[in-house]
Amino acid sequence: MEPLLAKNVGARKSLVKSKPAFLVDAMLGSVARKLRFFGLDTLYIADSPDDEIIGIGIEQNRVILTCDKDMYRRIMKAGAQGILLNGSDDLENIAQTFFSLGMMLGPYIDVGSRCCMCNGLLSEISHAEVKGKIPFSIVNWHTQFFECKKCNKLFWEGSHYLNLRALSKRIDSRIKERLEKNNSYATDSISQSIVKKP
Numbered sequence: 001m002e003p004l005l006a007k008n009v010g011a012r013k014s015l016v017k018s019k020p021a022f023l024v025d026a027m028l029g030s031v032a033r034k035l036r037f038f039g040l041d042t043l044y045i046a047d048s049p050d051d052e053i054i055g056i057g058i059e060q061n062r063v064i065l066t067c068d069k070d071m072y073r074r075i076m077k078a079g080a081q082g083i084l085l086n087g088s089d090d091l092e093n094i095a096q097t098f099f100s101l102g103m104m105l106g107p108y109i110d111v112g113s114r115c116c117m118c119n120g121l122l123s124e125i126s127h128a129e130v131k132g133k134i135p136f137s138i139v140n141w142h143t144q145f146f147e148c149k150k151c152n153k154l155f156w157e158g159s160h161y162l163n164l165r166a167l168s169k170r171i172d173s174r175i176k177e178r179l180e181k182n183n184s185y186a187t188d189s190i191s192q193s194i195v196k197k198p
């Protein structure tokens, strides 16, 4: 499967240079939750007309992630920023996203900063504050707890945190492989053009 190129991110826009914000459309809910877990500002909109989604993307300077080719064409036509994803799993889709932006994921990760359910910001709360709100066994076995300021959901560093941190490393390895492959193509074409010179 060919990776998407950085030029696919908004034909008339420059590439995102700071921490990117995303808008994820239907079919990619699991990608949205993982991006939020990594601390990236990610809206998930599943049931709105395409024009409305594109309007929000432009207004809020968000990169729209979609796996719908027609939607992607509309995004490009409107001059919005978008990436067409065609990965078979979340790892591949997130790697495609960051590769298309010309970025690694690692530098932007801020675990424990954003709610994966509603995109609200998390704040750390004390051991004493979670007592009575979650099962005793969890309170006793963990040291760090977070609460979403928007939906009040509680989070703690469980095994899923370790799994997702490991996933982020695999995503970065895949992006790196792709960047290296791209660089070797670029080097090959430069050396070929040098050889061809009279």
Ligand SMILES: [Zn+2]
Pocket (backbone or CB within 6 Å): 115, 116, 117, 118, 119, 120, 148, 149, 150, 151, 152, 153
């Ligand atoms: Zn929340």
